[in-house]
Amino acid sequence: xxxxxxxxxRAWQNPRGRAGALVLVAVAAAALLAPPLLPDPLAxxxxxxxVNLPPGLGHPFGTDQLSRDVFARVVSGGRIxxxxxxxxxxLSITLGAxxxxxxxxxxxxxxxxxxxxxDGALAVPRLFLLLLVLAVxxxxxxxxxxxxxxxxxxxxxxxxxxxxxxxxxxEAYIHAAEALGAPRRRIIFRHLLPNxxxxxxxxxTLGVGEVILLEAGLSFLGLGIHPPTPSWGGMILEAxxxxxxxxxxxxxxxxxxxxxxxxxxxxxxxxxxxIDLWRA
Amino acid sequence: MGRWxxxxxxxxxxxxxxxxxxxxxxxxxxxxxxxxRLSGDRPLSSREIAVLRARYGLDQPLLHQLGAFLKGLLxxxxxxxxxxxxxxxxxxxxxxxxxxxxxxxxxxxxxSVGLWLGSRQALRRGSAEDxxxxxxxLIGFATPSFWLGLVLAWLVGVHWRLLPPAGxxxxxxxxxxxxxxxxxxxxxxxxxxxLTLSLVSIAATMRYQRGAMLEALRFPYIVTARAxxxxxGRVIWKHAWRNAVFPVITLFGLWLPVxxxxxxxxxxxxxxxxxxxxxxxAVGNRDYPLLMGASLLASSLVVLGSLLTDLAxxxxxxxxxxx
Numbered sequence: 001x002x003x004x005x006x007x008x009x010r011a012w013q014n015p016r017g018r019a020g021a022l023v024l025v026a027v028a029a030a031a032l033l034a035p036p037l038l039p040d041p042l043a044x045x046x047x048x049x050x051v052n053l054p055p056g057l058g059h060p061f062g063t064d065q066l067s068r069d070v071f072a073r074v075v076s077g078g079r080i081x082x083x084x085x086x087x088x089x090x091l092s093i094t095l096g097a098x099x100x101x102x103x104x105x106x107x108x109x110x111x112x113x114x115x116x117x118x119d120g121a122l123a124v125p126r127l128f129l130l131l132l133v134l135a136v137x138x139x140x141x142x143x144x145x146x147x148x149x150x151x152x153x154x155x156x157x158x159x160x161x162x163x164x165x166x167x168x169x170x171e172a173y174i175h176a177a178e179a180l181g182a183p184r185r186r187i188i189f190r191h192l193l194p195n196x197x198x199x200x201x202x203x204x205t206l207g208v209g210e211v212i213l214l215e216a217g218l219s220f221l222g223l224g225i226h227p228p229t230p231s232w233g234g235m236i237l238e239a240x241x242x243x244x245x246x247x248x249x250x251x252x253x254x255x256x257x258x259x260x261x262x263x264x265x266x267x268x269x270x271x272x273x274x275i276d277l278w279r280a
Numbered sequence: 281m282g283r284w285x286x287x288x289x290x291x292x293x294x295x296x297x298x299x300x301x302x303x304x305x306x307x308x309x310x311x312x313x314x315x316x317r318l319s320g321d322r323p324l325s326s327r328e329i330a331v332l333r334a335r336y337g338l339d340q341p342l343l344h345q346l347g348a349f350l351k352g353l354l355x356x357x358x359x360x361x362x363x364x365x366x367x368x369x370x371x372x373x374x375x376x377x378x379x380x381x382x383x384x385x386x387x388x389x390x391x392s393v394g395l396w397l398g399s400r401q402a403l404r405r406g407s408a409e410d411x412x413x414x415x416x417x418l419i420g421f422a423t424p425s426f427w428l429g430l431v432l433a434w435l436v437g438v439h440w441r442l443l444p445p446a447g448x449x450x451x452x453x454x455x456x457x458x459x460x461x462x463x464x465x466x467x468x469x470x471x472x473x474x475l476t477l478s479l480v481s482i483a484a485t486m487r488y489q490r491g492a493m494l495e496a497l498r499f500p501y502i503v504t505a506r507a508x509x510x511x512x513g514r515v516i517w518k519h520a521w522r523n524a525v526f527p528v529i530t531l532f533g534l535w536l537p538v539x540x541x542x543x544x545x546x547x548x549x550x551x552x553x554x555x556x557x558x559x560x561x562a563v564g565n566r567d568y569p570l571l572m573g574a575s576l577l578a579s580s581l582v583v584l585g586s587l588l589t590d591l592a593x594x595x596x597x598x599x600x601x602x603x
Contacts, residue, residue: 016415116294116295116298117298119291119294119295119298120294120295120296120297120298120299120301120302121298121299121302122537123295123296123298123299123579123582123583123586124299124302124303124575124578124579124582125537125538125540125541125578125579125582126537126541127541127544128303128540128541128559128574128575128578128579129302129303129306131559131563131571131575132303132306132307132571132572132575133306133307133309133310134310134563135307135562135563135566135568135571136307136310136566136568137310137311209422213422213424216424216427217424217426217545220424220426220545221544221560221563221564222563222564223563233424236424236426236427236430239430240430243430243433243434243438244434244438247431247434250427250430250431251431253427254423254424254427254428254430254431257422257423257424257427258419258422258423258424261422261423262418262419262422265418265421265422266418269418
């Protein structure tokens with residue numbers, strides 16, 4: 001088995017990791033497949049007498065102040081939140097891996113300049129980095145939002161990868177490959193990258209949870225996904241108006257965030273434990 | 281120690297300069313400029329826009345603007361807030377004490393309760409209590425602070441009426457009613473925001489302490505202490521804990537950014553008059569000199585926090601400053 005597969009297998013053996021993986025798959029499947037079966041999340045079927053209905057048979061999570069079905073909105077909001085999180089994370093991981101490999105393997109001035117830049121970027125809390133760009137933007141397109149979240153998420157990963165590359169660079173098989181005259185490209189892609197995959201897998205899984213929280217926070221501040229498109233953070237913002245009269249409107253999107261992020265964190269932890277076991 | 285101190289401080293200064301340039305460029309990366317969001321009720325005429333652009337220096341080339349900003353920064357001038365029409369530094373200084381009170385309380389809670397719970401977990405490793413505490417702290421970690429804040433404000437503040445749901449002082453309380461009444465009032469307002477911020481962040485301290493304590497319990501000197509027949513309480517708290525609590529200092533620098541970002545949400549949900557709610561309001565008003573000032577202060581706190589952490593570590597552990 002390759003190291004990455006081995007890591008996955010061990011994480012699956014861990015009950016908490018397995019629970020996290022199963023819930024995550026269920027949430028993703030619901031977000032991907034269920035929306036066509038549910039009421040239109042934008043429809044306002046019964047605006048005159050169906051607003052703020054408590055959870056019941058017709059509407060499992062109730063309806064909001066515009067009589068929209070909260071369950072349908074939570075599910076299709078999940079589709080958006082998950083899509084943003086996965087795509088932004090993929091971008092962050094790619095950038096983090098590339099820059100970590102370059103800094104670690106090239107070393108010297110390249111390494112010093114890149115790591116000073118990363119230090120500076122890490123000094124600004126990520127939320128503020130995004131607020132600074134988004135505050136001026138009228139309505140940020142979702143593609144740009146993904147791009148911005150992705151490009152502000154690679155700093156810590158690049159440091160991790162760099163550290164790992166510095167360690168691997170001294171391994172006998174890397175020295176052997178260099179002595180055989182293997183080109184840099186081959187050393188990086190055949191020898192170094194595969195050995196950082198486990199690390200990247202952990203960073204990606206834990207990062208998905210972080211990005212879901214970040215996007216929800218931005219949407220809650222009115223800067224991420226814009227209404228009427230449902231998103232978990234945006235729904236909580238809208239629910240503020242009816243917090244006292246119809247708490248379910250805001251409670252369910254929040255619970256959806258907790259369940260999804262918790263599953264990602266549990267899976268990420270299990271993956272990390274399995275890597276530590278494998279290394280030991 | 282002297283040379284190490286100089287090198288580490290220079291590094292912190294470089295970090296801060298890079299951070300400032302990054303923030304400045306990011307803010308100007310969005311299309312249009314801050315004035316395009318400023319028109320308010322009526323559209324500005326092109327002449328008005330030209331005058332305003334000249335006043336804020338937006339008609340200058342980008343590098344020139346960056347130079348002007350850095351020059352002002354060296355004189356302690358962060359510009360004038362668009363919304364309030366007052367110097368940004370003044371606004372930030374007014375809001376700093378409330379944030380320090382909230383942040384300090386949260387740090388105190390996390391480092392006392394978090395260290396205690398983390399140690400308990402390590403001592404009862406693999407027990408049901410250990411597993412439950414891990415899962416509970418992870419649930420807190422996965423919870424959006426603004427949502428938890430809203431739920432607590434609604435449940436405790438509005439539904440049960442146990443604590444005030446917002447603000448820092450009761451508007452009805454006579455300020456002349458004595459120090460004790462005022463302090464009690466402040467404390468009652470502090471509980472919900474501090475609890476929210478602690479619940480979402482305590483997992484890190486617990487996990488770190490649990491790991492450090494487990495590590496410390498494996499050292500040979502623990503076996504020696506037990507072999508000498510010392511009482512178990514003494515072995516744990518005098519020998520293991522004292523060594524385990526030490527690496528947790530590094531968490532302080534690591535978690536400062538998280539607290540700063542979390543306070544943006546928690547302070548605005550609870551209308552706590554600190555820097556976080558000021559930053560959130562600046563976002564809502566597109567008040568970009570103020571937002572820049574708040575971000576700058578946040579980054580300075582982060583850099584300073586990590587510098588102080590390293591200093592404390594070097595002071596306590598000679599191995600760090602010798603290497």
